[in-house]
Amino acid sequence: MSIGHTLLGLLESGPRHGYDLKRAFDEHFGHDRPLHYGQVYSTMSRLLKHGLVEVDGVEAGAGPERKRYAITDAGVTDVAQWLARPEKPEPYLQSTLYTKVVLALLTGRNAAELLDTQRTEHLRLMRGLTERKRGGDLADQLICDHALFHLEADLRWLELTAARLDRLAEAVRT
Amino acid sequence: MTPDGSLLSAEGLHKTYGATPALDGADFSIHPGEVVAVMGPSGSGKSTLLHCLAGIIQPDSGTVRYGPHTLTGLTDVQRSALRRSDFGFVFQFGQLVPELTCLENVALPLRLNGVKRKDAERQARTWLERLEVETVGGQRPGEVSGGQGQRVAVARALATAPRVVFADEPTGALDSLNGERVMSLLTDAARDTNAAVVLVTHEARVAAYSDREIVVRDGRVKDMLAGLI
Numbered sequence: 001m002s003i004g005h006t007l008l009g010l011l012e013s014g015p016r017h018g019y020d021l022k023r024a025f026d027e028h029f030g031h032d033r034p035l036h037y038g039q040v041y042s043t044m045s046r047l048l049k050h051g052l053v054e055v056d057g058v059e060a061g062a063g064p065e066r067k068r069y070a071i072t073d074a075g076v077t078d079v080a081q082w083l084a085r086p087e088k089p090e091p092y093l094q095s096t097l098y099t100k101v102v103l104a105l106l107t108g109r110n111a112a113e114l115l116d117t118q119r120t121e122h123l124r125l126m127r128g129l130t131e132r133k134r135g136g137d138l139a140d141q142l143i144c145d146h147a148l149f150h151l152e153a154d155l156r157w158l159e160l161t162a163a164r165l166d167r168l169a170e171a172v173r174t
Numbered sequence: 175m176t177p178d179g180s181l182l183s184a185e186g187l188h189k190t191y192g193a194t195p196a197l198d199g200a201d202f203s204i205h206p207g208e209v210v211a212v213m214g215p216s217g218s219g220k221s222t223l224l225h226c227l228a229g230i231i232q233p234d235s236g237t238v239r240y241g242p243h244t245l246t247g248l249t250d251v252q253r254s255a256l257r258r259s260d261f262g263f264v265f266q267f268g269q270l271v272p273e274l275t276c277l278e279n280v281a282l283p284l285r286l287n288g289v290k291r292k293d294a295e296r297q298a299r300t301w302l303e304r305l306e307v308e309t310v311g312g313q314r315p316g317e318v319s320g321g322q323g324q325r326v327a328v329a330r331a332l333a334t335a336p337r338v339v340f341a342d343e344p345t346g347a348l349d350s351l352n353g354e355r356v357m358s359l360l361t362d363a364a365r366d367t368n369a370a371v372v373l374v375t376h377e378a379r380v381a382a383y384s385d386r387e388i389v390v391r392d393g394r395v396k397d398m399l400a401g402l403i
Contacts, residue, residue, distance in 0.1 A: 116389065120398045126382035134358060148379055155378040163215055 002096070003035070004043050005082045008052060008075050009103035015056040015070040018044060028106075028172065029099055044069055052078055079107070083114055086121035089151055097154075101161060105169045115162045122151050122158070181206045181370050182227060182338055187236035189222050189393075196222040197233060198393030206337070209361055209371040211384035219393040220374045221342055227372060228261055228340045229253035240338070258286055262331030262339040262369070264360070266346040269327050270315040276326045277302065277311035283334045301329035305359050321352030328360050332367070339364055342374045350379075357383040 003025075010016070010024045018040045026034045044067075047053040052075035057068045071079075083104055087096055097118060104111040126148055133144040161168070180203035189197040196219045204210050212220050225231045227238055229245045238245040240260070245253060262283075263269070270279045280298035285291065302308045305325040310318045315326070324344065331339055344360065345353030361383045364371045375381050389396045 116396065116398065119389075120387075123378065123381060123387055123398075126378060127384075130379075130382040148382070152378045159215065 002082065002099075003039060004047060004052075005079055006099055006103065007040070007043055008047065008071055009079045009083075009107055011053060011069060011071040012076060012079065012107045015068045017059075017066050017068050019066075021069070028102055047075065050074075079103070080109070083109060084117065086118045089122050089125050089154060094154070094157055097158070097161075101165075101168065102172050105165070105172050111165055111169075112162060115158050115165075119155060119158050122155050126151050178203060180204060181208075182238070182240045182372075184223075184227055184238045185236055187223065187226050187233040187238070189219075189226060189231070189233045195393050197226065197236075200226075200236070200390065200393060200395045201397075202227060202388065202395055204338070204370045204372060206370055207365055207368040208386075209364065209373060209384040211381035211387040212372060212374045212390060213376065213381055213387050214390035216376070218390045220390045222393075223390060223395070224340055224342055224372055224374050228263070228338075229257055258283065259334070260337050262334060262336035264324075264327050264331045264339065264341040264344040266343040270323060270330070272315050275312050275314055276307070276318065276323075279315065279326060280330045280333050283330060287334060298329070298333055301333050302326065304363060305329045306355075321348055321356070324348055324352070324356050325359065328356060328363075332360075332363050332369070335367055336369055339369050339371045341371060343376070344373070345375075345377065345380055353377075353380065 006025060006029060007021055010021055010028075016024070018037070021044075022035050022037060022040045025040075044053060048055070048069075052072055053069045054072055055067050056070035059066045059068070083100055087100075100114055101111050104114050129144040129148050129151075133141045133148075136144065183203040185201055187197045187200040187202075188195070198219075200219065200223055202223065212223060214220050222231070226233045229238065229240075229248070232246060236246070240256070243256065245256070248256065270276070271282065274282065277295060277298050280301055281291070281294035284294035284297060289297070299308065299311060302311050305328055307318075307322050307325045307329070310322050310326065315323050318326070324347070328344070331341075339360070341360065345356055348356060357380055361371065371384075373380070373384055381387050387398050389398060
């Protein structure tokens with residue numbers, strides 16, 4: 001999963017402090033693996049350096065200064081491109097795909113479109129494997145079958161998620 | 175060819191069953207030798223689309239074109255004749271006549287098209303060999319396995335050298351190995367004869383035998399190459 005893109009996406013609804021970003025990330029995506037503060041601040045430094053976020057304000061307090069970050073136009077474009085780009089099909093992809101779907105819903109983008117694009121990418125790979133299998137020996141067939149069954153499992157998840165988008169949208173927006 | 179160069183095309187198909195819309199402005203096109211997978215959730219309108227494209231049912235509105243014909247403008251009798259001469263069908267279940275042997279089943283559509291018995295059975299035998307089920311020619315459908323029966327059904331669908339094969343969940347009742355073999359034999363044979371295949375399936379591994387896929391959702395068609403059409 002791309003933490004940078006995820007944090008950028010969370011900033012689309014409005015500027016946030018690093019702490020708020022961590023809390024929003026953990027709430028939506030960090031069920032079994034909350035983000036460390038260090039990861040938030042190192043990621044924000046990188047995004048600042050690349051002009052994808054800017055410092056919207058600094059609040060002085062008893063502790064260290066608290067920076068509030070805002071996404072830039074370049075950052076919004078970067079998120080949009082990431083969401084639109086299908087992932088290379090590979091095992092354990094669901095955590096990235098889940099993140100993309102939730103972010104698309106949170107930012108008012110078309111999550112069904114994202115799932116359709118990913119399905120096409122999966123099927124493209126499956127066609128290649130099927131073709132290889134048809135011309136291959138038994139070892140080739142078994143290797144391709146293994147990959148095909150994994151890709152098929154991903155596709156079933158894509159279908160089920162597509163069928164539950166309305167419910168997921170309600171859940172993430174409340 | 176239809177005006178847009180495709181073999182079979184549909185524009186703006188609407189079909190409603192009672193208060194339930196099955197198709198809501200569906201478009202489609204397929205070229206000779208092309209295998210198109212029709213995917214989508216249960217109840218999305220996949221089978222209704224296939225039935226409209228094949229002229230089995232008439233849409234409430236919209237146009238289906240096949241070659242120089244406007245299918246939706248033909249009478250029931252004309253559409254039946256066209257289906258017999260130009261189209262082949264493979265379904266999930268129950269398509270073979272139980273009283274006839276497998277060989278007679280494959281020869282049946284040829285006989286209906288006026289081919290003499292001897293010639294029809296010779297051609298049928300060739301198709302059974304091609305589908306690797308020549309040994310069951312003398313048996314009745316009830317006496318062969320599901321995989322063998324489905325291969326006989328594919329042989330029957332291809333025996334008349336159709337220009338379009340309509341396959342609705344053709345491997346739905348088969349295990350993985352038999353399903354894959356049937357798909358491989360079906361698509362190889364169709365490509366060799368330059369037939370187009372409209373393949374309704376919910377299985378991704380079956381759809382992977384196609385050249386491209388369309389997705390039917392809420393009665394509308396999305397062409398995954400071209401976006402929403």
